[in-house]
Amino acid sequence: MALSEKDLLASVPTGLYIGGKWVEGHGEGRIAVEDPATGKTLVEIANANEQDALAALTAADETQAAWARVSPRERGEILRRTFELVRERAEDFATLISLEMGKPLAEARGEVVYGNEFLRWFSEEAVRISGRYGSNPEGTGRMLITQRPVGPAFAITPWNFPLAMATRKIGPAIAAGCTMVVKPAELTPLTTLLLVKTLEEAGLPAGVINVITTSTSAATSAPVIADPRLRKITFTGSTAVGVKLLEQSAKNVLRTSMELGGNAPFLVFEDADIDAAVNGAMLAKMRNIGQACTAANRFIIHDSIADEFAQKFAAKMDALQLGRGVAEGTTCGPVINEKARANMQRLVSATTAEGGEIVAGGEAAAGDGYFFKPTVLDHVKPGSTILKEEIFGPIAPIVRFKTEEEAVRLANDTEYGLVSYAFTQDLKRGLRLAETLDTGMTGLNSGLVSNAAAPFGGVKQSGLGREGGLEGINEYLETKYVMIPDPLA
Numbered sequence: 001m002a003l004s005e006k007d008l009l010a011s012v013p014t015g016l017y018i019g020g021k022w023v024e025g026h027g028e029g030r031i032a033v034e035d036p037a038t039g040k041t042l043v044e045i046a047n048a049n050e051q052d053a054l055a056a057l058t059a060a061d062e063t064q065a066a067w068a069r070v071s072p073r074e075r076g077e078i079l080r081r082t083f084e085l086v087r088e089r090a091e092d093f094a095t096l097i098s099l100e101m102g103k104p105l106a107e108a109r110g111e112v113v114y115g116n117e118f119l120r121w122f123s124e125e126a127v128r129i130s131g132r133y134g135s136n137p138e139g140t141g142r143m144l145i146t147q148r149p150v151g152p153a154f155a156i157t158p159w160n161f162p163l164a165m166a167t168r169k170i171g172p173a174i175a176a177g178c179t180m181v182v183k184p185a186e187l188t189p190l191t192t193l194l195l196v197k198t199l200e201e202a203g204l205p206a207g208v209i210n211v212i213t214t215s216t217s218a219a220t221s222a223p224v225i226a227d228p229r230l231r232k233i234t235f236t237g238s239t240a241v242g243v244k245l246l247e248q249s250a251k252n253v254l255r256t257s258m259e260l261g262g263n264a265p266f267l268v269f270e271d272a273d274i275d276a277a278v279n280g281a282m283l284a285k286m287r288n289i290g291q292a293c294t295a296a297n298r299f300i301i302h303d304s305i306a307d308e309f310a311q312k313f314a315a316k317m318d319a320l321q322l323g324r325g326v327a328e329g330t331t332c333g334p335v336i337n338e339k340a341r342a343n344m345q346r347l348v349s350a351t352t353a354e355g356g357e358i359v360a361g362g363e364a365a366a367g368d369g370y371f372f373k374p375t376v377l378d379h380v381k382p383g384s385t386i387l388k389e390e391i392f393g394p395i396a397p398i399v400r401f402k403t404e405e406e407a408v409r410l411a412n413d414t415e416y417g418l419v420s421y422a423f424t425q426d427l428k429r430g431l432r433l434a435e436t437l438d439t440g441m442t443g444l445n446s447g448l449v450s451n452a453a454a455p456f457g458g459v460k461q462s463g464l465g466r467e468g469g470l471e472g473i474n475e476y477l478e479t480k481y482v483m484i485p486d487p488l489a
């Protein structure tokens with residue numbers, strides 16, 4: 001049975017989780033976690049300072065050797081049990097995600113399925129960590145190659161997918177035998193806290209996962225990154241912060257995984273199924289109220305079909321119902337805070353000043369919370385400000401093109417390279433685009449790419465490494481090679 005909102009919030013631990021204990025933080029005051037649909041405080045939680053962060057690293061470091069010796073099967077079974085518990089409590093997790101982040105409940109339920117799948121996937125991957133043994137080319141010796149956990153890792157996650165961004169890191173770390181300090185975003189930390197409580201119930205030993213919540217991310221994280229006991233940092237967030245963390249990581253030559261910002265192009269060709277493209281556009285743009293790294297950021301549409309596409313897309317955007325995520329009938333929530341809403345207004349004003357036209361929305365919605373109307377901007381000029389920035393909200397700018405070459409040039413004209421989307425019914429063109437679009441992932445006639453079984457990640461300034469898929473666990477493993485003289489000689 002799902003808990004009431006009040007009981008659910010009361011069930012979320014509000015402390016730091018260090019060495020298997022829930023403790024208070026030594027930072028200034030407590031952190032008020034807000035409901036972005038009302039601006040009201042949901043819960044207050046502990047605030048960690050540097051001393052707490054280093055205590056969390058000490059717990060992770062002291063547990064590392066023992067945890068690496070726990071059998072892969074046992075590590076996998078802890079993940080599997082957690083997966084089952086999250087599935088049983090799916091409605092509670094979905095409600096909590098919706099309350100702290102603002103997305104509609106139906107989408108939050110989708111995130112629970114998606115995010116939980118990383119726990120199941122990596123429970124199955126834990127027992128497939130393998131090595132090899134064979135002769136060297138000269139025949140004079142044997143080469144033994146094994147994989148070992150990289151060691152204590154530090155995970156920093158963003159606010160937009162409170163469950164999935166945590167499980168995508170915690171799942172492979174546990175499977176690989178790594179201990180971890182997790183620092184969720186201060187805007188949406190509650191889901192991670194509930195997840196860790198669930199891991200504890202599933203039998204995760206003390207010290208394997210440690211959680212710190214803090215209002216002073218930079219100051220609290222820096223000593224952990226500078227500490228020689230740390231061996232790995234895994235970050236999901238903006239490119240600007242990722243670059244700073246890479247700089248800090250260079251000092252101790254840390255292993256790094258970086259899932260950074262995006263500026264996804266969404267291409268529709270003259271031979272596309274336009275209705276399918278519009279449905280794909282809604283998914284790629286409006287998932288998470290446009291606040292996803294995978295969000296379609298630039299709609300690059302063939303001139304001959306652009307009028308029809310813009311009109312059908314605008315009609316669907318206009319039909320979305322704004323509201324609190326947990327309210328009946330809501331199909332679009334608020335953006336995360338007032339700063340994000342002001343940024344939407346700035347981008348619309350810049351685009352119209354640069355020649356774009358508003359065909360849907362274009363302004364903030366009246367009333368409480370941080371709502372901005374779903375917006376479509378047509379006839380946006382190449383080079384416009386909005387095409388260069390990660391929008392991270394419900395605005396869809398449309399640029400028109402005439403040739404495939406022009407479309408690909410426009411699509412690749414960005415320092416980002418996370419995901420691209422292309423709609424065409426011409427198979428050869430589709431495959432050509434998959435090769436010419438400079439992104440880590442492409443949705444071919446699909447507005448959604450995320451899947452726990454697929455390697456998620458970007459090229460260029462969108463990041464380093466992959467999460468999920470067969471590749472995901474490698475980010476938490478080191479290769480060890482042992483040379484052995486020919487035992488038959």
Ligand code: NAD
Pocket residue numbers: 156157158159160161165183184185186217218219221222236237238239241242244258259260261262292293294390392418458462463
């Ligand atoms: P952000 O970079 O502002 O913050 C991300 C996390 O880093 C938060 O936990 C924050 O507290 C922490 N942080 C900020 N400055 C820090 C510092 N100096 N040292 C240590 N930690 C610091 O990003 P956000 O606003 O939370 O999330 C939105 C961004 O995340 C977007 O750019 C989006 O594209 C990106 N994102 C990427 C992916 C991906 O998989 N590529 C997925 C989701 C979000």
